[in-house]
Amino acid sequence: MTDVVTSPAGTKAAAALLEIDHLMVMFPVRAGTWGAVVGHVHAVDDVTLTLAEGETLGLVGESGCGKTTLARTLVRLTEPTGGTIRFRGEDLTAKRNKDLRSFRRYVQMVFQDPQASLNPRKRISQIVGAGIRLRGTSKGMKARREVEELLARVGLDPDHAQRYPHEFSGGQRQRIGIARALAADPKLVILDEPVSALDVSIQAQIVNLLDDLQDEFGLSYVFVAHDLSVVRHVSDRIAVMYLGKIVELSSSDELYAQPMHPYTASLLDAIPIPDPDRRRDRRRLVGELPSATNPPPGCRFHTRCPWATDLCTEVEPPLAEFANGHEVACHHPLNVGRTQLSEAIRSESSPRSSGAELTLSPAEAHRVEIDEAQGKDETP
Amino acid sequence: MTDVVLGSAEKSADPTGGAGPLRLALRRLRRNRIALAFGVLFVLIVIACLLAPVYAAHIAHTGPNTNHISEVIKVNGKDTNVVSLTDLPIGPTWHSQFLLGADQNGRDVAVRLLYGGRTSLEIGLIATLITMIGAVLLGMLAGFFRGWVDTIISRVLDLIWAYPALLLGVALGVSLAVGGLSIGPVHIAGGSNLIPALVIGIVYIPYVARPVRGEVLSLREREFVDAARILGYGRLRIMFGEVLPNLSSTLVVFFALQLAQSIVLEAALSFLGAGVQAPNASWGTMLADGVQDVTASPHLTLVPGIALVLTVLAVNIFGDGLRQAFDPRARIRVER
Numbered sequence: 001m002t003d004v005v006t007s008p009a010g011t012k013a014a015a016a017l018l019e020i021d022h023l024m025v026m027f028p029v030r031a032g033t034w035g036a037v038v039g040h041v042h043a044v045d046d047v048t049l050t051l052a053e054g055e056t057l058g059l060v061g062e063s064g065c066g067k068t069t070l071a072r073t074l075v076r077l078t079e080p081t082g083g084t085i086r087f088r089g090e091d092l093t094a095k096r097n098k099d100l101r102s103f104r105r106y107v108q109m110v111f112q113d114p115q116a117s118l119n120p121r122k123r124i125s126q127i128v129g130a131g132i133r134l135r136g137t138s139k140g141m142k143a144r145r146e147v148e149e150l151l152a153r154v155g156l157d158p159d160h161a162q163r164y165p166h167e168f169s170g171g172q173r174q175r176i177g178i179a180r181a182l183a184a185d186p187k188l189v190i191l192d193e194p195v196s197a198l199d200v201s202i203q204a205q206i207v208n209l210l211d212d213l214q215d216e217f218g219l220s221y222v223f224v225a226h227d228l229s230v231v232r233h234v235s236d237r238i239a240v241m242y243l244g245k246i247v248e249l250s251s252s253d254e255l256y257a258q259p260m261h262p263y264t265a266s267l268l269d270a271i272p273i274p275d276p277d278r279r280r281d282r283r284r285l286v287g288e289l290p291s292a293t294n295p296p297p298g299c300r301f302h303t304r305c306p307w308a309t310d311l312c313t314e315v316e317p318p319l320a321e322f323a324n325g326h327e328v329a330c331h332h333p334l335n336v337g338r339t340q341l342s343e344a345i346r347s348e349s350s351p352r353s354s355g356a357e358l359t360l361s362p363a364e365a366h367r368v369e370i371d372e373a374q375g376k377d378e379t380p
Numbered sequence: 381m382t383d384v385v386l387g388s389a390e391k392s393a394d395p396t397g398g399a400g401p402l403r404l405a406l407r408r409l410r411r412n413r414i415a416l417a418f419g420v421l422f423v424l425i426v427i428a429c430l431l432a433p434v435y436a437a438h439i440a441h442t443g444p445n446t447n448h449i450s451e452v453i454k455v456n457g458k459d460t461n462v463v464s465l466t467d468l469p470i471g472p473t474w475h476s477q478f479l480l481g482a483d484q485n486g487r488d489v490a491v492r493l494l495y496g497g498r499t500s501l502e503i504g505l506i507a508t509l510i511t512m513i514g515a516v517l518l519g520m521l522a523g524f525f526r527g528w529v530d531t532i533i534s535r536v537l538d539l540i541w542a543y544p545a546l547l548l549g550v551a552l553g554v555s556l557a558v559g560g561l562s563i564g565p566v567h568i569a570g571g572s573n574l575i576p577a578l579v580i581g582i583v584y585i586p587y588v589a590r591p592v593r594g595e596v597l598s599l600r601e602r603e604f605v606d607a608a609r610i611l612g613y614g615r616l617r618i619m620f621g622e623v624l625p626n627l628s629s630t631l632v633v634f635f636a637l638q639l640a641q642s643i644v645l646e647a648a649l650s651f652l653g654a655g656v657q658a659p660n661a662s663w664g665t666m667l668a669d670g671v672q673d674v675t676a677s678p679h680l681t682l683v684p685g686i687a688l689v690l691t692v693l694a695v696n697i698f699g700d701g702l703r704q705a706f707d708p709r710a711r712i713r714v715e716r
Contacts, residue, residue: 072606075610077606077609077610100612101612102612104610104611104612105611105612107610108610109606109607109610111603111606111607112603113603116602116603116604117602117603117604117606117607118604118607119604119608119622119625119626120401120626121400121401121625121626121628122625123400130608130611131611134611134612164399164400164401166401167399177607180607184611
């Protein structure tokens with residue numbers, strides 16, 4: 001368990017474990033008898049992100065926004081169309097076959113559906129043992145003991161190692177999935193909606209387990225979720241995705257306190273509050289997610305944004321970087337004053353297709369909202 | 381199954397655990413008395429046929445192709461011609477020789493029944509093995525790799541499927557029965573039983589390959605395949621190590637049902653002269669021999685006919701029991 005990846009950039013870039021640079025994933029859309037390509041689904045469209053060692057990055061957005069595709073690309077289940085992914089300075093997108101296989105153990109994944117992610121014909125010892133065998137350091141009795149230790153660590157009875165997946169509950173199966181990912185002794189674990197298939201009471205247990213394991217094994221997480229309330233507890237930073245693009249990136253506390261993108265604001269408003277007496281003004285999202293095959297021009301959110309202006313329909317907003325590294329891709333960000341707007345700079349990680357200059361101004365309706373007294377019915 | 385008892389707080393009632401899907405299916409099968417009864421019947425038929433040489437040597441004292449046409453035996457104290465002067469063979473007797481009578485050539489029907497059964501079961505088994513291996517390979521390749529591999533395999537299978545199984549079997553059987561088959565260094569002689577086995581095996585491949593392909597198509601999208609890829613498994617290892625075990629219940633069921641189908645087709649081909657060649661005995665050739673005297677000597681057709689019906693019925697009902705046990709929600713569909 002003590003071997004370390006030696007990479008030339010390992011010492012220099014101690015902070016950045018994972019650097020995603022202008023990553024693109026496009027799926028061809030085929031039609032007709034001969035399967036002619038008639039378009040592309042822009043699943044991940046020019047995404048730039050970094051992840052520090054030991055950090056948890058939350059990745060949120062509605063279904064179809066590309067977050068799962070991004071997660072799958074990080075473990076190379078999906079091939080990127082463009083851009084690079086560097087893990088400790090090594091370019092993963094250039095790796096092939098054997099090279100790729102030897103990297104596999106450092107980045108593991110926990111899947112959404114614990115039922116489908118465990119082979120029903122295999123015993124738990126085989127499923128978890130596969131990761132240990134991949135590492136290649138333990139064999140026979142030693143490997144078996146390690147499986148039992150891992151099972152105990154994720155809260156399962158080691159005596160159940162010879163059982164089959166169908167003999168476990170949903171939460172237990174997800175623990176098995178976590179044990180399988182940990183068995184390879186990874187540095188980075190991609191959690192693809194690890195709790196959304198579970199009961200709420202079980203969700204908390206799994207989230208806490210993941211939290212404990214992160215400290216114990218020195219893991220970094222990319223935590224994909226569509227549920228903002230779950231991500232908040234685990235994430236250091238949160239990236240909000242919309243139609244394949246990052247629209248907002250910030251430390252999780254700040255994102256919840258001061259959402260700058262209208263999309264983030266409406267996502268936060270959608271979190272239910274368990275109090276029947278409390279009435280809230282909600283900015284509900286209207287309309288459907290536009291087609292990713294033919295995304296709207298300019299700001300992709302303008303079709304559903306209550307504050308969209310003509311500018312939004314024409315120019316794609318670059319990521320504006322505010323204090324504390326809070327980045328937002330919006331021409332008219334919320335919850336910021338005029339001085340902050342003037343101090344913002346264009347972020348390095350802005351998509352290449354976005355505007356070259358920052359064109360920030362407060363949203364009209366929003367300014368009115370701030371000026372007027374609170375508590376009135378809102379008509380966006 | 382060694383139980384290392386660790387000092388764990390909560391002990392489950394069943395510490396051995398590990399009732400896998402196969403064992404659960406067998407547990408369900410054990411409750412299906414009818415299927416089990418027919419399974420036992422089939423096993424008895426198989427044992428009887430395997431003991432054919434013993435019966436021939438020690439009870440009937442004659443071989444399956446030994447001609448007794450001009451001999452006279454004592455039946456009920458009277459001397460009787462094995463084949464009468466009007467060309468009618470004797471029927472069943474209470475005699476160790478000719479227990480089930482003789483045929484027009486004076487051969488012992490009981491001995492030929494057992495030897496014929498051996499041939500029929502042998503061809504059925506080999507044909508089924510060919511079908512299963514071919515179908516698994518082609519179905520897995522098509523379903524796993526999709527794209528042009530799938531297109532080519534599926535179209536070739538459609539080509540075979542487009543012909544009625546019997547018609548294609550007769551065509552192939554007749555053309556190969558005389559000259560035999562030479563593929564490179566391998567030569568199968570014309571009269572060999574391997575010819576009908578090969579023909580039947582190939583004719584039925586699409587009927588199994590299609591469902592296998594369908595199941596592989598759905599299995600490959602399951603997340604455990606992704607999990608295996610993340611662990612760095614190669615394609616072959618995923619195909620045979622992860623996907624194939626999930627096909628086992630389908631394959632077990634198809635094996636049984638296909639065995640019955642193959643035995644029936646073998647009988648049909650042999651009856652039409654496109655399968656087992658004379659003088660070798662099989663239930664199909666025995667039926668063909670007897671059909672000309674079906675009114676005067678009905679035992680010639682009844683004996684192999686009943687044997688055939690019983691065997692196929694036993695395999696089918698047992699196979700159906702297997703299907704219910706392995707697949708209680710009826711996922712496996714047998715298309716005919």
